[in-house]
């Protein structure tokens with residue numbers, strides 16, 4: 001099992017009405033525009049704000065018909081807010097020890113040492129929170145949350161306060177929580193890129209309700225999903241490392257959509273990885289270019305086209321049975337006379353890799 005919710009929550013005229021079944025493992029991304037109720041949903045699950053309805057986690061009913069059956073402090077979860085809140089008078093080791101000691105001895109599983117290893121903060125143990133960067137503080141806050149031995153991690157936009165470099169440094173640590181600990185994560189964000197890099201499952205919210213849900217790779221590349229029509233539309237492709245070309249700092253991958261060459265990946269041959277392909281980094285042509293600077297040119301078929309914004313279209317392609325999105329100007333689509341069923345070549349300019 002998993003987390004089953006059937007919740008109603010009213011806040012100053014805003015109504016959250018959410019029924020969903022979150023899986024027992026992996027990262028479930030909760031995505032939606034500002035004000036749609038993502039934080040409200042997370043806080044209602046944590047029991048930090050009152051709600052009506054039911055909440056069941058694993059074999060336990062936390063709430064039934066709005067009645068709390070398990071008090072908030074006994075729900076075995078950790079809630080991480082956008083801004084890390086560390087104890088300023090304790091160093092990193094003290095912050096972790098505080099959380100660890102609050103867990104009954106027999107239930108302690110994640111030691112401060114293990115949490116520090118997972119989050120890569122072994123060197124910071126004797127530093128005070130004030131001396132840490134935003135990204136380092138967030139890693140310590142996550143490690144401290146892990147020391148409380150949670151069976152469910154709720155993360156509310158943990159990267160939103162960080163710059164893009166700090167964000168990309170923290171992403172692999174978030175992945176490693178999921179790889180090293182059997183702890184499901186519900187991860188709120190309005191960044192499609194974060195969702196593409198992290199989420200296994202996606203829940204899409206709009207105006208207080210859950211409007212869609214499903215596997216992230218499928219949902220991101222469905223043309224009728226609200227995610228496909230934005231400027232940041234992205235597709236997920238699963239791949240395996242074939243070999244490295246040290247001279248040119250490149251790696252060759254075997255992927256869902258065929259062989260791909262990407263910037264050198266620091267993983268041994270045979271490793272599995274996830275690739276995120278931004279729709280705006282994919283261009284189309286009708287004939288295979290003979291001399292192009294672009295390394296990845298793959299045969300594909302147009303499966304559908306949808307107007308994205310004025311002057312722009314999103315094209316859904318089928319490539320080896322896998323869907324991929326490309327963002328073009330409406331003018332290019334018209335000049336190429338793109339329509340469903342047409343054979344094209346997809347030129348993939350850059351690929352971001354998430355292992």
Ligand SMILES: Nc1ncnc2c1ncn2[C@@H]1O[C@H](COP(=O)(O)OP(=O)(O)OP(=O)(O)O)[C@@H](O)[C@H]1O
Pocket residue numbers: 011012014032033034035036037038039040041190
């Ligand atoms: N403390 C509060 N009291 C009353 N209404 C609130 C409170 N916090 C949020 N709301 C309202 O609830 C609605 C949902 O807010 P919420 O913060 O859950 O959205 P969100 O999707 O997380 O937004 P964002 O992505 O901007 O963080 C909004 O209309 C907001 O104004």
